[in-house]
Amino acid sequence: IAALIIYIKFQTPVRQMRVILALLRCIIRALKRNLVDSHLSSQIPMDVHTIVDCYDIDPTLHAFVACPTCYALYPLTDEALKNAESVFQADQPLPVCDERSHPDSAPCGTTLWRTCRIDHRTFVTPIRKQIFQDLKEWIGRIVATPGIEDAMDQHQQSSPPADGDPERDFVDSTTFRQFKGADGEPYAIPQVGPSGSPDLRLVTSLGFDAFNPFHSKTAHAINMYLLTVMTGKPSQHHINFTLRKLVKQLLPFWEGLFYVRTARYLLGRRVFIVLIPAVCDTEGAHQLSGFASHSHTYFCRRCLLQIGDIHNLVPETWIMRDPAQHRELALKWREASTEEERQKIYDEHGIRWSELLELPYWDPVLFTIIDDMHFAQLGLFETHLRDIWQIDHEQPGGDASSAPLVLRPAPSFAFNKDSAFEKLKSKMLDFSGKPPSLSKPNLQTLKALCQDLGIHYNSIDSKRILAARIMDYRQEHRDTPLKQTLPRHVIGRDLLEEVWADMKRTVLPTWIQAPPPNWGTPAQGKLSAEEYKVVCSISLVITLIRVWGYGTEDAQSRRFQMLLNYLDLVHAIHVLLLRETSWQSREYYRSHMQRYLETVLVLYPDFTLKPNHHFSLHVVTDLETMGPGHARSTPVFERINHSLQELNANQHLGEVEATMLTAYCRQANLQLILDHNADVRQDVDEALNALKNIEREDHRGM
Ligand SMILES: [Zn+2]
Ligand SMILES: [Zn+2]
Known part of the structure; x- marks a missing residue:
């Protein structure tokens, strides 16, 4: 009957019921083991919150009132709430945001509170709330959990790769190996702390999803630190209020924080954390680090090439950005007393202040990274299909040579057309x-x-x-009257049908998820990053080699040249996404990418290169200084995003962020107990297996 109530009253899905039934069996087994104790039932609390408290799985959170316009943050204290309540009672206007972006500007003035009626009573409540998780407490929880600390120590003790060996992870990269701690000593070599135990030295990367929540993480995929969840999307430098909270939490870890006791060290140890890569899509990365958008004259975060010169493919001629000068200009931007002055600095240099610069070790030029997923799959591959080949399932395919030779337009820059x-x-x-x-x-x-x-x-x-x-x-x-650029499709209906037919004949390894059978049609929707990878590096390669590679005897034929050009891109991206990197693989990537870009300019004279194409030649440096992409990839972040969307948040306005953050932290903290507490594991082992099985089903996409 208990099971029926859970199943029918709460409409629990059949698959979840499998876990619940397994849990019931676990409980009965535990009861048998402990003989039946007549007081046992009285030990089961009435309210589930008592159990939550007992296992201490709630995170420590700090609440703020966030300005809906400028995203400034004000501590949400009892006092602030009382104050808002009393002005409301006195019939005065509710408190407003008094943030001034610079000394001479007027305060923001946006109302921060609103009233709501519940059960005939009127309450005052913030329009927008932002909640932050406490980093110190979170790290404390992590180092107190047996198993995790061991894993982190093991990673720390791994030795650098020998000369000529590939780099397999971020810790193998030159940036990490050469990084100096606050004491001026190599950060990678832990010192012995005051309690006689070795320091724990951690590196974290920062992720920021431009469309969804904001989060940062540690290297361990399931143990990710979620800083905050925010609604709305702060524009430009408004992200700084949130970054300031992150930096404030990170700064103490630069000098080292002492935890009085950890799972391995009863006398405690010091923990250090540095934030090294900020990994995002281009838009997010540029916003976090205070670079201008990629349509600005200075569109590149690495060098000072102007966007009008984007077809310059000779890296030796590019002038690299200097982090010290960046910091200086960013400070000037922050100190500027008028909006015009700021705009001038931004227009001339493409730089804004970012709170991340408050971290004394932060190198905006080196540490800002575009993740591989947005750069390669959703960047270069997608651009080749959509913009260069102009894929269209309704048109017949061609070879793009019929396009009139209109010289490629120069890339756009900001200009006010009056x-x-x-x-x-x-x-x-x-x-x-x-x-x-x-x-x-x-x-x-x-x-x-x-x-x-x-x-x-x-x-x-x-x-x-x-x-x-x-x-x-x-x-x-x-x-001769002006000719419009005619659409010229390379992949049209005919070629797509060949590709679809080949896909039916292709058996993919089980670990590769097949793309939709009729991709490229609106009915199939937009391809995901992973699907682009499969389509571009497997399906298209198979079909295009068959159709373009053998059909003509002439190696100089246009289609054959287009095939070779495309395969250069596939080769380069393949090497880029490998799990390790070495100087050989980087050279392989560089030479293919260089040839790809040069040939694109020749084969498609009407096509203007995109900022991503320019970055693709900087990526060699990323691999060299930051190690292979997997250690800093966003699919890990995407997973958080996914789990956040799965969470069943009660959608009270203004409460969503808090509910989501709490729910996420609770899940993570419960997982910590389930993964690392042997006693608990033993009691509920069967239920955990049932849970794992239904998760595996989800993973296969059902
Ligand atoms: Zn404001
Ligand atoms: Zn550049």
Whole structure:
């Protein structure tokens, strides 16, 4: 009957019932073992919270009122609540955000509180709440758990790879090996602390999902530290209020924090933590570290190449960014007294202040990393399919050579196109009238005009040269009317059908999940990162070699050249995603990527390279300094994201973040007990196995 109540009253799914039944069997077995004690039933509490408290699985949280506009944070104390309550009772306006972005600006002024009615009573409550998990407490829980500390120590004692050996993890990378702690000594070599026990030295990476929650983690996949969950999306530097809370929690660990007792060391030990890579998609990474967006003139976080020169594929000619200078400019941005001054620094250098710079060791240039998933699968592969080959299941396929040879437009940069600009442009295109004078407009205007008209130019061009280019263009187009770039699809219906047919004939290894059978049609939706990888590096390779590789005798044929070019990309990404990296593999990646990009420019003269293509040549340095990508990849973060979405949060407005964070932490803390507490394990072993089985079913995608 108990089982029926759980099954029917709470509408528990059949699969979950399997775990519950296993738990019931565990309980009965435990009862038998302890003989039946008549007081036993009275030991089962009425409220589940008593059990939660007993096992101490609730995290320590700090609550803040967050400004809905600027994301400034105010401690949510009893006093703050009382104050808001009393102004409401006195019929005065509710407290507002008094954050000033710089000394001369007006305060933000957004109301922070709202009223709600529950059971005929009116309450005052924050419009937006943000909750943070306490890092110190979380680390305490981790080091108190037997097993985890051992694993961390083992990792710490691993020796660096010998000369010529591949690097397998972040700890093998030069950045980590050369990193100096607060004492100026190599961070990788733990010292003996005051209690006589060796220090525990940890490195954490920071992840930030631009669409979903915010989180940071330690190297261990299941033991991830979730800093906070926030609703809304702070723009630009508004993320700094949240980063400040993270930095404040991290700073004590730079000098080392002493835990009086850990699972392995009864006399306690010091724990150090440094934040090294910030791993995100491009947008997130640039925002976290205070770089401009990737459409800015200075679009690259590594070098000072201007976006107009993106087709310069000779890395030796790029001027690298200097972290010290970055810090200086970012400080200037922070100290600026007006918005205009800030904008000027941002426009000229593409830099904003980021709170991460408060970490004395933070190197924004080296530590900001675009994760492989967004860079390779959802970046380079997707761009090749969608933008270069313009895949379209409704069109017949072609070879992209029918496109009229319109010179590729220069990449865009920020420019405010006012009515004067539009007038200039229409005059320029009015071939019957007199050409407008180009001596008055400034340099930026002429560049924007070139861009709009698809005229190729170099960023170092002077006004005179730009004006000459524009006049040439006018001359050339006066007689032949402007041609629009015709769509030119390489992968059309015919080729897709070949691919789909080959996929049916292909047997994939069991650990590779097959992409949807009719991918490329709207019905199948957008491909995921993993599906792109399979489609691009397996399915397309099989079919294109068959169709383009053998169909022609002529090795110089366009399709054969397109195939070779594409395979360079596949080779490069394959090596990039390997679980280890060495100088040989990096050289392999570099040479293939370099050839790929150069050939793209030749084969597709109407295509403009994207910032990702430029980054792809910097990635060699990432591999060299940060080790292979898997140790810092976002799929680990994505998993958190997934589990957060699974959580059954009670959707009270303003409470979602708190509920999600608590639920996530409880799950993680319960897992700690289940994984590492031998007594508990023994009691509920059968139920755990049942749980594992249904999770495995989920993993297979049912
Ligand atoms: Zn505000
Ligand atoms: Zn660059």
